[in-house]
Amino acid sequence: MENVTLIGPFKQLVPLTGLPLKGALNDVQLEVLEDAGMLIQGELIKEIGDFQELKLKYKDAEIQELKGDHTCLPGFIDAHTHICFGGSRANDYAMRNAGKTYLEIAMAGGGIWDTVTQTRKASKDSLIKGTVKRANRHLKNGVTTLEVKSGYGLSVDEELKMLYAIKEADAVSNADLIATCLAAHMLPKDYSGSEEAYLEEIGTALFPKLKSENLTNRIDAFIEESAFSATQIAPYFKKAQAMGFDITVHADQFSTSGSKVAVEFNALSADHLEVSTDVEIALLAKSDVIATALPGASIGLGCAFTPARKVLDAGGALAIASDHNPGSAPMGDLLTQAAILGTFEKLSNAEVLAGITFRAAAALKLTDRGTLAAGMLADFSLFHTNNYQEILYNQGNLKPCVVFKRGAKVFDKHK
Numbered sequence: 001m002e003n004v005t006l007i008g009p010f011k012q013l014v015p016l017t018g019l020p021l022k023g024a025l026n027d028v029q030l031e032v033l034e035d036a037g038m039l040i041q042g043e044l045i046k047e048i049g050d051f052q053e054l055k056l057k058y059k060d061a062e063i064q065e066l067k068g069d070h071t072c073l074p075g076f077i078d079a080h081t082h083i084c085f086g087g088s089r090a091n092d093y094a095m096r097n098a099g100k101t102y103l104e105i106a107m108a109g110g111g112i113w114d115t116v117t118q119t120r121k122a123s124k125d126s127l128i129k130g131t132v133k134r135a136n137r138h139l140k141n142g143v144t145t146l147e148v149k150s151g152y153g154l155s156v157d158e159e160l161k162m163l164y165a166i167k168e169a170d171a172v173s174n175a176d177l178i179a180t181c182l183a184a185h186m187l188p189k190d191y192s193g194s195e196e197a198y199l200e201e202i203g204t205a206l207f208p209k210l211k212s213e214n215l216t217n218r219i220d221a222f223i224e225e226s227a228f229s230a231t232q233i234a235p236y237f238k239k240a241q242a243m244g245f246d247i248t249v250h251a252d253q254f255s256t257s258g259s260k261v262a263v264e265f266n267a268l269s270a271d272h273l274e275v276s277t278d279v280e281i282a283l284l285a286k287s288d289v290i291a292t293a294l295p296g297a298s299i300g301l302g303c304a305f306t307p308a309r310k311v312l313d314a315g316g317a318l319a320i321a322s323d324h325n326p327g328s329a330p331m332g333d334l335l336t337q338a339a340i341l342g343t344f345e346k347l348s349n350a351e352v353l354a355g356i357t358f359r360a361a362a363a364l365k366l367t368d369r370g371t372l373a374a375g376m377l378a379d380f381s382l383f384h385t386n387n388y389q390e391i392l393y394n395q396g397n398l399k400p401c402v403v404f405k406r407g408a409k410v411f412d413k414h415k
Contacts, residue, residue: 005407006061008037009051011386013072015372016357022285022317025350032388038072040378043406047374069386073353074372075144075379075405077360078334080271080292082149082182082325083134084127084166087118089326096301102226112152113189115326119152119162127165128172134324134332135173140411142381142400143334146175147321147364149220151182154191156205159183163215174410178364180248181210184221184228184236195228199236207243218268222250223258230257237265246365252276253297263287269319269363273306274298281307285314290363292319293355295341296329308345308355319363320355336396349392378407 013036019029037051039058047054055063092110105111119127131148138146148166153159163179170177183202187195210216219240221233237247247265251258253272259280262270270284271292284291293306311318320341324332331337334356342352358370369377381400383391391398403411
């Protein structure tokens with residue numbers, strides 16, 4: 001049979017199939033296949049089952065027989081990153097840990113505007129190179145799909161530069177990069193008009209180009225006292241939806257109101273949620289909005305974690321993403337952050353793994369990945385262990401030894 005490969009046997013394969021999108025999960029709900037094999041045809045999984053049985057069934061398949069113990073998980077999906085940027089904010093981190101406030105850091109030349117300034121100075125080629133480098137680092141850690149936001153350009157031309165860079169980085173990276181326009185990150189300091197005028201300009205001048213150039217179908221906004229209010233953002237989101245864009249929201253990071261907007265606009269996700277109360281959690285749980293926790297920002301800023309346990313117990317859908325960015329979340333290690341969140345929020349292994357696979361896929365409106373089953377993309381990682389529990393138990397210290405993306409081996413630590 002042409003172009004068919006059988007890989008295995010895996011000591012354990014955790015397909016993450018048959019689980020609900022919303023609500024709490026118990027580890028007994030996880031299907032764990034022993035001595036399994038995976039048949040791949042092109043970019044897709046053709047069949048999963050007992051390795052020896054598949055070997056007999058597909059006699060003409062190319063066999064990649066594994067030696068030693070391996071556990072197989074779906075490729076991780078990081079549904080919220082800012083890995084396209086120029087410069088560094090190491091000085092911000094040092095000042096913050098030395099006790100300086102956000103305002104003091106901004107007055108000293110730091111904050112988001114520092115990254116905007118450095119990103120504007122950067123060439124498109126340097127942004128592509130930096131984005132690919134970070135994406136490939138995520139890939140080696142098992143992240144096969146990453147969302148990547150603009151938002152450090154904050155003008156029509158500079159946002160376009162970023163989104164072209166993300167598109168070109170996607171073409172050369174082995175990981176899949178899903179672009180999001182975050183032109184509504186903050187009011188640019190060099191913009192002389194009001195927040196409303198800026199948003200109107202972006203909607204009128206930038207949105208059509210995003211469509212015509214096929215740069216993204218996703219619009220994000222930071223709803224916060226330091227950025228844009230719920231009232232200011234409503235016309236912006238209405239215009240975006242009228243043009244067919246999907247909505248996602250930076251919500252409830254320092255103050256509440258963003259999650260309510262996310263629900264009102266039926267956003268794909270509401271991300272951050274560190275200060276969400278029972279009121280916001282109930283709203284999200286009753287909606288189809290994915291609640292995305294960003295533990296990297298909590299670790300980077302030294303603030304509370306998203307109330308993930310409450311979200312799940314209320315019946316909400318929880319995704320977990322890294323928020324990898326130069327300011328508040330420089331670590332960019334999804335597995336480590338997800339494991340730490342699980343410790344502090346008392347999340348089951350099933351809940352953590354769901355949050356970085358199929359529930360994260362839903363936050364990106366992707367239905368072809370996040371689980372291991374026939375017809376899904378062959379995106380998966382192998383770990384040197386005979387027990388999947390070891391992966392989160394080691395809190396990110398146990399990394400993948402092999403990563404496959406769209407049926408091709410893209411990382412092997414032994415080579």
